[in-house]
Amino acid sequence: MEKKKKKHSKPVNQPSKSSWMLSIINRESCTLCSKLISSISIATNSIWILVWLVLSMVEEDVKDDVNLYLMRELKLVHLVDIFSILKGVHLSLIVVSFAVFICYMCCSNLYTFYIIQIVNLVVVVYNIFFFYYIISTGYIVWHLFLLSLPLLTVRFFYHYSVIIFLVVGLWSIISWYKFKHIPRNRCSGKLVYSLVVMLLFVSAIVSLIKIGCYSCNVRSSLPGKPGLTAHRGCPHSPMPENSLAAFRNAAEIQGVVTLESDVHLSHDGVLFLLHDPTLFRTTSFSKQCPQLSPNTIASTLSYYSGPCPLVNLTLLSGSEDSSSTGPAGPGASNGIPTLKDLLVIAKKNEKNVIFDLARPINKYSTFYVNYTLQAVLKSGINLKKVWWLEEHNRSRISAKYPGLTLAAKSSFTSFKQFQRNNISIANEHWSTTGDIIKRLQSLRMAINMYTIDSVILYEYAWCLGVDTVTTNNCQLLNNHIHNYLHEACHSILLATPWLLILIVALLCLSILTI
Structure with missing residues (x-):
């Protein structure tokens, strides 16, 4: 009987099914x-x-x-x-x-x-x-991230620092609690593993901060403050965009050095200022000419005659979307100005002029560039004050009009063409990387960066050492005299070694207390 009992009895050390399952998944x-x-x-x-x-x-x-x-x-x-x-x-x-x-x-x-x-x-x-x-x-867009990384890294440096110290401090407390009852020889592997993970985490954040600072192209001394290019006359002012009132107001601002606009050529040969290809958004076209389609191209109409003379249309006051193609708010203003009017204002106030020239859909489509150049010459303005952006026949124009200041975008023009065509101004988007800016500066190019409305982007362009920035916020940026981004980068670069020393000291203290 005893043998049978022994035969059917379970071994003492054999684990039950439930305990076997729990042993597979446990907290350790x-x-x-x-x-x-x-x-x-x-x-x-x-x-x-x-x-x-x-x-x-x-x-x-x-x-x-x-x-x-x-x-x-x-x-x-x-x-x-x-x-x-x-x-x-x-x-x-x-x-x-x-x-x-x-x-x-x-x-x-x-x-x-x-x-x-x-x-x-x-x-x-x-x-x-x-x-x-x-x-x-x-x-x-990838370049948007490349720009956001340095700016936001600098802005949130102190947030990153707090996160680092919180994580390192909590790691120290948790490690001390977890390993205090375990012999050092048994917990050394896990301790080293957790320490490596912690150091990788801290290194990643510190590297992010350093990359951000260097991406801002911080120099030992802050470059000169960039001049301002009034984008369509700075439509953030109460005046409508591309109106004579807006350009006159912008010309009176001390920091504004250039007036920017968009030029179209009408059916009767008048060069006028308008951003959109149609008249619906910024003028009273829909009310004064209801018989025509809202999608009517402006260059197909005449300035002084026809079913809808452009000279009779009034500009609408800008809205929140006035810097792009969106609905404009109500409010009448003066009529659509001509390029001649803009050149008169620029000449009187000794300002530069830059404009995008749209190819017209009329009889002038094959020689609109020469037509525009002749209008510029007749105005009597100093050709050095005209920043010529048009790419059509650029090499021929450069040879024929050596006094004209040629401008171009590096995204459409190679660095060799800059020198070959005597281009002296690079018109760059605000997302252009610091490396390209440095390359252009090495070619002794003046740089105009567009379109910058916020203070943080203006400070970024300032750190890069650009000469002018195109903006809708002329008054705001003109009154901004401190570059906090440059100061923050210098502070961060000085504080980073001390931050690393404090982190290493905290980690060493944690290891010694475990």
Whole structure:
């Protein structure tokens, strides 16, 4: 009987099925699945932060021409609003995940381990859907991120510093709590692993800060303050865009050195100022000429005669979208001015002139460039004051009119053509990288950067050492005399070594106390 009992009795050391399952997944061992989820969560969160930098930059200067183009053409009109909501949800998930992780480390509860993985999984799924939304809605321009990185890194330097110290401090507390009862020889591997992860995290943030500062092209001494180019006469003023009142007002601002506009050629041979190809947005065309289509091209109409003379139309006062193609607000003003009127104002106030010349859809389409040049010569303005942007027959124009100041964009013109065609001004977009700016400056090119309306972008252009910036906010930028971006970069570069010393000291103190 005793033998049978021994035969059928269970061994004392044989674990039960439930205890065997619990031993596989416990708080000390991380399964491959949990590691994978955690890794994906960290990776997607990192990408999410980069996307946040880009959209924050768009949000910072949303009234800029290019950002409006980005919003419309890439169908991202409502993305910023949706993103602000998603940002709150995502940050809440991160806080919950971190709180549960702290609870797990302190309470040593197995169930919190499962909660961590569930929250991580939710964050991963959320990020995947968010990225899918971004991709399906449109593609984010890479150069926008390249610009947003240095600017936002500098602006949020102190936020990054607080994050570093919070994470390092919490790591120290958690490590001390977790390893204080474990022999040093048993916990050394895990301690080294966690220390390496912590150092990688700190190095990534510090590198981001350094890249941001150097991307701003900070010099030992701040370059001269850029002059201002009045974009369509600075429509942020009460006057309508491309109106004589706006240009006269801009010419009186001390910091404005150039007047910018867009020129069209009418059917009867009059050069007039208008940004859009049609008249619907900025003039009273729809009310005074209801018999014509709103999409009627302006150059097909006559300035002094015909069914809808352009001289009789009135300009509308600008709205929030006046710097781009959007609906203008009500309010009558003076009529559509001519290029001759603009040149008179520029000559009287000794200002430069730059304009985009539109190819007309009329009998002048084959010789509109020469026609415009003759009009400029007849005005009597100094040719050096005219920044000629038109690319058509540029080499011939350069040889025929050596006094004319030629301007071009580096995106459409090679560096060799700059020297070959005697181009002296580079008209660059604000997203142009610092390397290209340095290359142009090495060729002794004057640089005009467009279109900059916010103070932070103006300070960025100032740090780059550009000569002029095209803006709709002439009064605001003219009154801005301090470059806080340059000062912040210098402070950061000086503070970074001390920050690293404090971090290393804190980590060493943590290791010694464990």
